[in-house]
Amino acid sequence: MADAETPTGALEKTFSPGKIEERQYARWEQSGAFRPRGSGEPFSVVIPPPNVTGSLHMGHALNNTLQDILVRYHRMRGFDTLWQPGTDHAGIATQMVVERQLAAQGIGLDRGGAAGASNARLIGRREFVERVWEWKAESGGAITRQLRRLGASLAWERERFTMDEGLSAAVLKVFVELYREGLIYRDNRLVNWDPKLHTTISDLEVEQREIKGHLWHFRYPVEGDPDTFITVATTRPETMLGDTGIAVHPDDARYRHLVGKHAILPLVGRRIPIVADEYSDPEKGTGAVKITPAHDFNDFEVGRRHGLEAINIFTADAYLNDNVPAEFRGMERFAARKAVVAAMEAQGLLARIEDHVHMVPHGDRSGVPIEPWLTVQWYVNAGELAKPAIKSVEDGRTVFVPKSWEKTFFHWMRNIQPWAISRQLWWGHQIPAWYGPDDQVFVDYDEAGARAQAAKHYGRDVELRRDPDVLDTWFSSALWPFSTLGWPEQTPELRKFYPTSVLVTGFDIIFFWVARMMMMGHHFMHEVPFHSVYIHGIVRDERGQKMSKSKGNVVDPLDLIDRYGADALRFTMAALATPGRDIKPSPARVEGYRNFATKLWNAARYAQMNGCAIVPGFDPAAAKLQVNRWILGELRRAAAETEAAIAEFRFNDAANALYHFAWGTFCDWYLEFTKPVLNGADASARDETRATTACILRDLVKLLHPFIPFITEEIWEKLGLGEGLLMTAPWPTLPEASGDAAAKAELDWVVQAITEIRALRSEMNVPAGARLALGYKDASAEAAARLKKHADIIRTLARLEHIEEERGAPARGAVQIAVPEATLVLPLAGVIDAAAERARLGKEIGKLAGEIDKMDRKLANPGFLAKADPEVVEDQRERRQEAEAARSRLVAALERISAL
């Protein structure tokens, strides 16, 4: 077991993520490395604040992994990096949770509604809010602990909460200022009312659900003519009790004669006018539509145009109120529906009932149908605030990635409606508005200010009532990029880190959050809140379903971390984060990347066991051995690909480039190539290889660190690959070295030769342990030189006894393989028979002939020669030549065999 106290030490035989993660995270946090370093270009990211009482789900795991990759990458590149942490008070969500807990204890909220009246004990606002703070204290640390387990390198000392003192001050200032500018105002209009939660919700919190309902046709008698009826169709019979008109289309000949007359509203007896309005669609229903201005958004507009009365018939619980006939009062809305239909039928006024599928608005939190309800609420003039936000995206000052989201953003922003911000809840920022006896409103920073205003207004001191409502949670989140940096104080952090560099989030909150941050950022900071917005996909389950508790298909990221380690989960997230696509992580995938971590671990162990260590002053670019120069070139290519990919948020490409380099190139080839060297007699070659291996490993863990920080930090530490922490080590700079191309050409050829020999051994079922000689014919001088130079490597990896130049005819039973510039000959007498070999060669030749034929046709095409890129044509010619050379060597080989 390794000694945790010593900076370097032997890596343990098996890689166990759990222990490493805890220890390394503590080292990072204690070192202060999460803080901005204080110098360099700023790079800043604000976390999308999770609900303070929430717990980590897969969406968080994805979102925060990607942010951490960007943050760690930039930190290593020398940026003054801040990742701002914090949590959100999540008004409705949190209030619901605590209400439910209280209900379980028989405690209800004294909010004046009918619901919950059965509770034994009712508590008031102050006590409830205290309970919520208690709940926050109890559960509030969970999410931040879980983010630590993921490895998130957030500047924890700067953690903020949307309800903390500073952020509350920011909210207050924004509200008061917008009010004074006329951009926040009160209005009496229809709102989306949630009868279960007893609060207004914004348009965005409403979701349309498809409901199989009915279309009821009611006959309304026309006044003054007992035999004439006008038939209306409705999906909501109960609202007829609030009807104050009937609308028909002005061009609808069926009803033209009735326009201007009145109908008598059945069950109620009210005289209601029949009006002509474009809203009415002759194709729908009966072409005559009943108008209920107080309970339907369209009807409200129609009513306004024709001066129709808006009669509210519902209580806050959506029970019928006293504005309806006595027999219906106090009925719940769905009971009322049945009662109304029954009463209409009894009077012979129910014409018919059709099945009807339609969309019904539901509260996204409560899940109950919302009720359009006429009340006075606070609004933000979003249309005005949206203008500079739209412009900044048009100008490219804020860029969406992928760019296609800009279209969605524009569409919504250009059609934006006033934002209803007041909520009839207790948990949240209480609106700083006070009312006088005559309901005159006074908005100010505190009650004293409001009283002063009132005194001036009334000419005397008056008692004021404070507005009981709180603000929409998204109101405070909208300020997040500057409020967390200290605004309204002009802090050094605010000056340095605003605008932030990039916002990383899912598309589901573009409207809720991103758009509103842009509005507020422009208005109060006069600058975009972030330069780019990276929109990632949503995490779905393996069948492509959105994860949700109700579906029971939730995968717990903490469970995956327990099983496979945080690094494996992170790498999975990165590897699957293809821009613009949703993510469906499977445990098999996570397991695969756990295996990758293990592979890296073992490679490091191997290096350690072989005495590979950093040699001060050693420059791998000056290495003499071609393998060492080659691996450096491969590393350089992988690094360049990684950097390019991260710059464009192609996390998947970055992860894959590193995966393939680390496993497919470094482990599978380089470490195997160098085994003969490390076991060989040439001391200087050995030393050079050890030093090179250490350098490659050092740079590799640097490149991988943003993705898999824990294991790389552990390897860095245990192998003593550098000073201090890896997380603050400088990103590798790998300049191009001369001779790179030559090394690549040479080693690529060796790889190909070995691969061919291995394939042949496997196909021919050459028994294990059979020692073979390799001869080569027709080899060009270059190929012959390579075979000689890399004889050790080729012998070892292809499991050969020796290599020599074949001069005479191949021995009976020899097998011949064409590689570029040479024909390799393996004596397999007694192992395979000549007939089988002839067949194999014939097949190979046939395959090549097919390819050559295809290329010939292409090269004979005048259009291709004239119009294709000359490089492409040249490339095609070269490939044809190679194939031709290989074919003729195989034909020769076949002849040699046949001659035996």
Place this chain on the structure above:
RNA sequence: GGGCGAUUAGCUCAGCGGUAGAGCAUCUCGUUUACACCGAGGGGGUCGGGGGUUCGAAUCCCUCAUCGCCCACCA
């Protein structure tokens, strides 16, 4: 009703104008002192259908089909 995206190997997905790829699964072989959470090799796809543009199309355009998501006031 608008808008967006998807359809590529058994599965999950890359590739998005110039030789069809990866991981997993599958099959064969392998006790070579880093690693069986491994190594070597193999099989498997007319890139949803149909048109078009192009010397050349999985890749661009049109169209159809199927699936998914977002927005929308359809009585």
